[in-house]
Amino acid sequence: MRHLELLPPWAALIVALFVVIGATLTVLGGIGLLRLKSFYQRLHAPTLGYSYGTLLIILASMLMFTLLEGRLVLHELMVGIFIMATTPITLLMLGRAALRRDRDTKLGHDETVPPRPDAQESPPEMPRDLTGYGEGVVDTGLLSHGDPEPERRRGD
Amino acid sequence: MTAEILRFALGYAQIALILALGLACWRMLRGPRAQDRVLALDTMYMNAMLLFLVIGMGNGNVFFFEGALVIAVLGFVTTVCAAKFLMRGEVVE
Numbered sequence: 001m002r003h004l005e006l007l008p009p010w011a012a013l014i015v016a017l018f019v020v021i022g023a024t025l026t027v028l029g030g031i032g033l034l035r036l037k038s039f040y041q042r043l044h045a046p047t048l049g050y051s052y053g054t055l056l057i058i059l060a061s062m063l064m065f066t067l068l069e070g071r072l073v074l075h076e077l078m079v080g081i082f083i084m085a086t087t088p089i090t091l092l093m094l095g096r097a098a099l100r101r102d103r104d105t106k107l108g109h110d111e112t113v114p115p116r117p118d119a120q121e122s123p124p125e126m127p128r129d130l131t132g133y134g135e136g137v138v139d140t141g142l143l144s145h146g147d148p149e150p151e152r153r154r155g156d
Numbered sequence: 157m158t159a160e161i162l163r164f165a166l167g168y169a170q171i172a173l174i175l176a177l178g179l180a181c182w183r184m185l186r187g188p189r190a191q192d193r194v195l196a197l198d199t200m201y202m203n204a205m206l207l208f209l210v211i212g213m214g215n216g217n218v219f220f221f222e223g224a225l226v227i228a229v230l231g232f233v234t235t236v237c238a239a240k241f242l243m244r245g246e247v248v249e
Contacts, residue, residue: 003216004159012158016165019210023169023176026206030176033183033199039192042183046199049176049206057169057209061221064213073218079205079225086232090198093236097243098191 003068011067015060022056025049039098043091050087054080166214173207194238201231 007015025048032045058076065073177200184196205227212220 004162007159007162009158012162015213016158016162019169019213020165022206023172023210026203027172027176027179030179030199030203033196034179039189039195042192043195046180046195046202049199049202053206054202057206061209061213065218068216075221076209079209079221079228082225082228082232083202083205086228090232090235090239093239093243094191094195094198097239098189100243101189101191 007064007067011063015064018056018060018063022053022060025056026053029053040095043095043098047087047091050083054083163214166210169210170207170214173203173210177203177207190242191239194235194242197238198231198235201227201234205231 004012029046029048029050032048033042036042036045058080062073062076065076180196180199180203184193184200187193187196205224208220208224208227212218212224
């Protein structure tokens, strides 16, 4: 590691500070991913590492290699821009998938999966009558009472 | 003196990122539902990418950066495919 002595002291201190803060924030995101209660809270925890951790470590790397090689080194920006562009897409798709799966299993924001209602032994109660005339337009609600795809959620 | 501080900081960052990798791996093994596992896998990709960047800084080697870039691209594709599979039940429709 001879190259570490070649850095000027102020740059070494700045790089050390950025790397330590970035790694610490990433670990805090990991702890949040482990400790938080529901999936929608856990979705927020690793974004600490995605935003601040990546930004600080990339800035430190850019500063270090710029001073070591004596020219402007900007290729770490590629990783930064890529992460910044793709992270909202992935987390948005994951959140939408989780919402859809929770809606299919009639699960709220809590962890416990309720026992699956069996269609034969406990038929769903009649949907609410909106018109007051008995038959006619009924409110089927947001959740369908039937079980449209029973096969799909077995291997969860 | 400052080189010692920087070496210590890089070592601390490597240990911290490995710890974050382990925490995400624990969540992936434990996760109650499938979306937890996918989120933990995505976090593991990100932690491995940051670890590659820090190792490259410690070695003074620029080529670790390309490994980090490949890991970032693979993590994006993996997570998008897994989320699409969780949402639709199929990847290509």
